[in-house]
Amino acid sequence: MCGIVAACARREVSEILLEGLRRLEYRGYDSAGMALIDNEQRLQLHKHQGKVARLEDAQAMNPILGCVGVAHTRWATHGPPSAVNAHPHLSGQRIALVHNGIIENHAALREELKSEGFEFVSATDTEVVVHLMHRELQGGLSLIDALHAVIPRLTGAFALAAVDTAHPEQVVAARIGSPLVIGVGIGENFLASDTLALRQVTDRFIYLEEGDSVLLSAGQLQVWDAERVPVERPVKRISTGIEAAELGDYEHFMLKEIYEQPRALAATFTRDGAGELDESAFGAEAMEIFDRTRAVQIVACGTSYHAGMVARYWLEELAGIPCQVEVASEFRYRKRVQHPDTLLVTVSQSGETADTLAALRHAAPGEFIASLVIANVDNSSLVRESDLAFLTRAGPEIGVASTKAFTTQLVAFLMLTVVLGRRRGMTPEKQQDLLQQLHSLPDLVTATLALDSQIEKVAEAFIQKHHALFLGRGIEYPIAMEGALKLKEISYIHAEAYPAGELKHGPLALVDADMPVVAVAPTDELLDKLKSNLEEVRSRGGELYVFADRNAGFTDEPGVHVLSMPHAPEALNPIIYTVALQLLAYHVALQKGTDVDKPRNLAKSVTVE
Numbered sequence: 258m259c260g261i262v263a264a265c266a267r268r269e270v271s272e273i274l275l276e277g278l279r280r281l282e283y284r285g286y287d288s289a290g291m292a293l294i295d296n297e298q299r300l301q302l303h304k305h306q307g308k309v310a311r312l313e314d315a316q317a318m319n320p321i322l323g324c325v326g327v328a329h330t331r332w333a334t335h336g337p338p339s340a341v342n343a344h345p346h347l348s349g350q351r352i353a354l355v356h357n358g359i360i361e362n363h364a365a366l367r368e369e370l371k372s373e374g375f376e377f378v379s380a381t382d383t384e385v386v387v388h389l390m391h392r393e394l395q396g397g398l399s400l401i402d403a404l405h406a407v408i409p410r411l412t413g414a415f416a417l418a419a420v421d422t423a424h425p426e427q428v429v430a431a432r433i434g435s436p437l438v439i440g441v442g443i444g445e446n447f448l449a450s451d452t453l454a455l456r457q458v459t460d461r462f463i464y465l466e467e468g469d470s471v472l473l474s475a476g477q478l479q480v481w482d483a484e485r486v487p488v489e490r491p492v493k494r495i496s497t498g499i500e501a502a503e504l505g506d507y508e509h510f511m512l513k514e515i516y517e518q519p520r521a522l523a524a525t526f527t528r529d530g531a532g533e534l535d536e537s538a539f540g541a542e543a544m545e546i547f548d549r550t551r552a553v554q555i556v557a558c559g560t561s562y563h564a565g566m567v568a569r570y571w572l573e574e575l576a577g578i579p580c581q582v583e584v585a586s587e588f589r590y591r592k593r594v595q596h597p598d599t600l601l602v603t604v605s606q607s608g609e610t611a612d613t614l615a616a617l618r619h620a621a622p623g624e625f626i627a628s629l630v631i632a633n634v635d636n637s638s639l640v641r642e643s644d645l646a647f648l649t650r651a652g653p654e655i656g657v658a659s660t661k662a663f664t665t666q667l668v669a670f671l672m673l674t675v676v677l678g679r680r681r682g683m684t685p686e687k688q689q690d691l692l693q694q695l696h697s698l699p700d701l702v703t704a705t706l707a708l709d710s711q712i713e714k715v716a717e718a719f720i721q722k723h724h725a726l727f728l729g730r731g732i733e734y735p736i737a738m739e740g741a742l743k744l745k746e747i748s749y750i751h752a753e754a755y756p757a758g759e760l761k762h763g764p765l766a767l768v769d770a771d772m773p774v775v776a777v778a779p780t781d782e783l784l785d786k787l788k789s790n791l792e793e794v795r796s797r798g799g800e801l802y803v804f805a806d807r808n809a810g811f812t813d814e815p816g817v818h819v820l821s822m823p824h825a826p827e828a829l830n831p832i833i834y835t836v837a838l839q840l841l842a843y844h845v846a847l848q849k850g851t852d853v854d855k856p857r858n859l860a861k862s863v864t865v866e
């Protein structure tokens with residue numbers, strides 16, 4: 258999704274802005290631009306459709322230089338990807354503005370500004386903001402006062418940053434529902450929508466709070482809260498993560514992140530090396546809140562939603578606690594009847610997903626006893642705004658298709674199952690058993706990764722296909738959903754998941770030799786039922802790709818291709834089968850030649866509704 262980088266320094270900053278944009282590329286975007294105020298106090302601009310590399314080429318051919326500037330990667334919402342719709346947007350050749358998020362009332366504002374003679378060149382919602390700023394500046398306001406005057410006119414969730422040639426040493430910015438951090442340097446200050454963009458210039462960050470605005474110059478920074486009262490926000494030092502975002506020897510971040518799973522999973526359950534399950538990993542007040550919890554409501558989007566779907570099986574079956582799961586974009590707008598004493602659990606790799614955050618923020622007073630987030634990014638909005646937080650230790654995830662974040666979320670949920678289960682009669686032996694199982698997980702994932710070259714071979718069968726079906730039963734149904742999501746995200750093959758028992762109620766009509774059918778088949782109590790469903794596929798000429806426990810009794814035969822998975826304790830199957838399906842999607846995409854890490858139209862962190 259869109260990314261913002263801005264800089265105020267006493268040195269030339271074009272390369273810092275470009276490097277910041279490169280580091281934001283993983284979020285997904287379709288155009289990029291930057292504007293600098295040069296030493297003659299004129300605005301200089303480059304913007305292009307396509308990759309940041311095009312901006313670099315333009316900069317190499319025709320360098321624009323300055324000590325103050327704003328830069329942006331755009332993920333189109335209003336107006337198609339194009340140079341003219343790319344940010345920064347200008348007004349009167351004096352103001353340049355970049356924007357993340359959506360201005361919902363842009364149409365009315367556009368009419369108002371047009372009637373006053375402002376000319377629009379783009380189809381974006383953003384352009385109204387830069388003209389509104391211009392109008393306030395013409396009225397004699399300072400740059401920050403102009404921003405303060407404009408914000409109340411805007412509805413939506415957004416982050417903004419702007420420069421003005423009449424205030425050539427300043428950058429102003431505001432955070433209204435879309436993340437923004439200040440990077441604090443020595444005699445220079447920076448701004449970005451993600452700390453990753455600035456790790457090359459500083460390790461000290463100020464996380465802006467909701468509604469904050471900021472005035473930056475090289476030597477000064479001033480923050481105002483939503484009421485426009487000047488405030489001090491704490492400076493936090495971040496020491497890790499620069500090297501983790503490097504590709505190393507891997508061809509893609511997705512592959513690197515798939516292979517990082519044994520370490521990421523172990524890091525997530527062995528908190529600080531402790532052998533026992535430490536409940537404080539969920540937050541200081543977790544014990545007291547868990548004592549009162551009688552039901553769980555999980556809310557998330559995308560892959561994180563699938564983690565929640567898996568968790569429902571564990572929480573109800575192993576911990577005996579009622580659990581509901583819903584996608585955040587539906588949950589947030591629905592009138593609900595909540596079980597008393599329900600714990601709201603949000604799940605999010607980024608901690609910034611707009612719908613998930615809105616679900617947390619818009620929960621009715623008293624509707625939940627408390628909120629817990631399972632997130633991968635410390636200091637993210639969901640972490641800061643939830644009562645309890647469990648941080649997965651996946652490390653930075655750059656590939657748009659989520660991999661290690663998902664499996665570490667599952668580990669977090671198994672831990673939650675134990676801590677809630679022990680309050681509802683789960684025996685100490687069962688608790689110990691689950692924790693022991695977790696300790697065997699990294700080795701089982703390593704054994705699954707060893708199937709890589711076999712899965713690569715199987716992937717060849719998919720590259721000419723336009724559709725695929727994924728089947729699972731019970732807890733493997735959400736894993737089939739996650740496998741289908743991975744395949745469609747990065748290979749653009751239309752993939753659907755079904756609980757295998759539903760096959761005969763519709764999707765069976767689609768099955769023929771052109772429809773590969775992937776089955777998730779560990780040994781569990783539903784295995785025989787699944788086998789019958791797969792027979793239904795075979796009888797219609799469907800080609801089966803069965804990821805099966807080596808003891809499940811499947812053998813290769815014409816039309817049936819079996820991938821022999823390691824035998825694992827039942828609770829761990831969702832994790833290891835996911836790893837195999839991640840590899841399948843990766844190899845299909847690789848062989849099709851799609852952009853594995855940055856699939857078209859998608860964004861890593863979806864900060865608009």
Ligand code: G6P
Nearest residue numbers: 559560561605606607610659860
């Ligand atoms: C985007 C990403 C997905 C991710 C979803 C939820 O759609 O492309 O990979 O699962 O957002 O993101 P979150 O950060 O909340 O887990």
